[in-house]
Amino acid sequence: MPDAGSTDGTDGAGRADAAAYLPAAFICEAEAWLFGQLAARWSGRGRVVDAGSFLGASTRALIAGLPASARERAPGGSSKPLVALDRFVVGDAYVQKALAKLGQARARGESFLDLFLDTIGADLRLVEVRAGDVTRVGRLDAPIELCVIDLAKSQALNAHLLSSWFGRLIPGVSVVVQQDFFSPFHPWIAASMASMLPSFDLAPWRIGESAVFRLARPLDPERIAAAAQRDPADAAAWEEAARWSEAFGADDMKLLRLGRCVAMAAETGRRARAVCEWESLSSETPPAACPKWPRLLRLAGRALGIEPTHVATHEPEPVPLDSVMR
Ligand SMILES: C[S@@+](CC[C@H](N)C(=O)[O-])C[C@H]1O[C@@H](n2cnc3c(N)ncnc32)[C@H](O)[C@@H]1O
Numbered sequence: 001m002p003d004a005g006s007t008d009g010t011d012g013a014g015r016a017d018a019a020a021y022l023p024a025a026f027i028c029e030a031e032a033w034l035f036g037q038l039a040a041r042w043s044g045r046g047r048v049v050d051a052g053s054f055l056g057a058s059t060r061a062l063i064a065g066l067p068a069s070a071r072e073r074a075p076g077g078s079s080k081p082l083v084a085l086d087r088f089v090v091g092d093a094y095v096q097k098a099l100a101k102l103g104q105a106r107a108r109g110e111s112f113l114d115l116f117l118d119t120i121g122a123d124l125r126l127v128e129v130r131a132g133d134v135t136r137v138g139r140l141d142a143p144i145e146l147c148v149i150d151l152a153k154s155q156a157l158n159a160h161l162l163s164s165w166f167g168r169l170i171p172g173v174s175v176v177v178q179q180d181f182f183s184p185f186h187p188w189i190a191a192s193m194a195s196m197l198p199s200f201d202l203a204p205w206r207i208g209e210s211a212v213f214r215l216a217r218p219l220d221p222e223r224i225a226a227a228a229q230r231d232p233a234d235a236a237a238w239e240e241a242a243r244w245s246e247a248f249g250a251d252d253m254k255l256l257r258l259g260r261c262v263a264m265a266a267e268t269g270r271r272a273r274a275v276c277e278w279e280s281l282s283s284e285t286p287p288a289a290c291p292k293w294p295r296l297l298r299l300a301g302r303a304l305g306i307e308p309t310h311v312a313t314h315e316p317e318p319v320p321l322d323s324v325m326r
Contacts (some may be wrong), residue, residue, distance in 0.1 A: 025057030026098075026150065027179070031208045032057065036065030038146055038175055038212070042081065044069060046145030046170055051134065051161065052179070053084040054095070055102075055112070056119030056149055070126060080170065084120075085130040085138060086151070088113040093295050135160055144168045150179035155188040159228035162192060166224045169215045176200075181211035182252065182298055187259035191237035192227040192277035194244070206255075232263035233270060251287035258300050265303040275304050 026037070039048060039062040048066070050059045062082060070081045090096050090106045099106050106112055113131055120127055130137040134151060144165055152158035170177065178193065180186040193200070193211075199219040230237050235319075238260050243251045258281055264274035278301055286293040290308040 014135045025055060025284070027058055027061070027210075028208045029180070031210050032061035033208050035061035035148060035177070036208065038148075039063070039065030040067055041174065041175075042066055042070055042145060044081070044145075045173055046168070047140065047145035048082045048146040049140070049144055049148065050082065050084045050166070050256045051138075051147065051149045052151030053086040053088075053116060054098070054150075056084070057085045058150065059127060060119060060123075062146075062148065063120070063126055064125065074164075077178065080126055080128040082126050082127045083130060083140065084116070085134055086116070087133055088116060092153075098190045103304065138164055140165060140168055142168070143170050143174075145170060145173060146175050146177075147177065148177040152178070152180060152186060152189050153234070158186075158188045158192060161315045162224055162228040165218060166196075166227075167221060169219065171199075171215050171218045174215045176215070177210055178213070179208075179210045180207050182209040184255055184256040184258035184262050184300055187232035187263040188230070188255050190241055190259055191232035191234070191263070192230045194237055194240035195227045196223055197240055202244070203249055206248060209255075232259070233267045251290075254281055254284065254287045254293075255290070255296070258296060262300050263301055263323060265300070268293045271304065275306065278304055278306060281324075 035058060042048060042065075048060055048062055053059045057080065065124045081111060084121060088109050088111055090099065090108050090112060095112075096106065096108065099112060104112070111306035113129075115128075117124065134157065138161075147165060147169070149161060152161055166176075178189050179191050181193070183189075193213065196219060199215060199217045200213040201216040202214070238256075241256055241260075242253075243261060244256070248256075261274040261281070263278075278297075282297055282301070290296075
């Protein structure tokens with residue numbers, strides 16, 4: 001978990017810490033704790049990558065967990081253990097809204113790198129900052145030991161990350177966190193991870209929308225290429241994913257099933273099947289510990305052209321739209 005800092009949300013030197021940013025960050029406290037626990041296992045055999053750092057909440061959670069050896073070995077330059085990558089420029093609407101909530105109104109195209117650097121402060125000695133589009137600045141030549149991914153925002157970006165980075169994972173050592181794994185609006189992530197299932201062991205729980213995978217067996221380039229090309233609307237992708245139900249349980253599988261509906265919604269020939277599955281999901285008990293469920297269901301229904309009133313029965317507290325569509 002990130003340092004709690006002082007009660008005014010600073011580290012005592014007036015610098016905002018990750019906990020202070022959490023309300024506007026895209027991780028919950030449990031995810032911050034998880035990232036710290038994973039970083040604490042860092043052995044130094046590869047880099048730690050925070051892909052999609054935004055204001056640095058995930059970066060700080062990782063820094064907080066790094067073992068003392070990381071601090072001792074990090075004089076600067078390419079030996080910095082952690083790579084933090086983001087455009088650091090307001091691109092998507094949800095980024096702009098999150099900044100506005102913090103009282104940091106920024107125009108489209110404007111940089112927010114200054115805020116990230118404030119969050120990181122003196123720990124910048126541990127962090128190599130890559131500012132720019134991942135397709136331009138994301139090349140990594142070293143092995144990757146821990147890869148926390150929060151920018152597989154499109155099927156194309158997901159394919160790019162897989163092709164560029166997954167060959168750098170170390171069998172028996174590396175861990176991948178997919179922060180959007182359980183988001184029904186990023187179904188390509190579950191579909192591609194499913195097709196690499198034989199190589200990965202997975203932690204059998206969901207924290208926020210994150211899932212954790214450990215590369216247990218070597219991953220050959222052909223399998224990575226096939227995963228990168230995996231069509232999330234393809235039935236074969238979900239037959240593989242169905243094998244996860246033992247690990248995650250039926251409740252968390254509902255989020256993945258909803259993702260499949262969203263993927264199929266885009267394909268005319270499969271819409272009827274998607275509507276059928278959506279109706280089945282909307283009549284089932286909502287997944288426990290998932291306050292976003294009614295809204296996710298409604299947004300997925302909208303993608304299928306279904307009237308949102310069908311899902312009014314399970315409505316809990318309202319959830320801000322941008323906390324869902326990140
Ligand atoms: C949901 S936010 C990350 C949240 C962060 N991990 C946290 O814990 O608060 C996703 C980030 O991905 C970045 N991003 C999206 N597409 C990108 C791209 N193609 N290249 C680089 N960064 C990108 C956005 O700028 C945004 O800051």
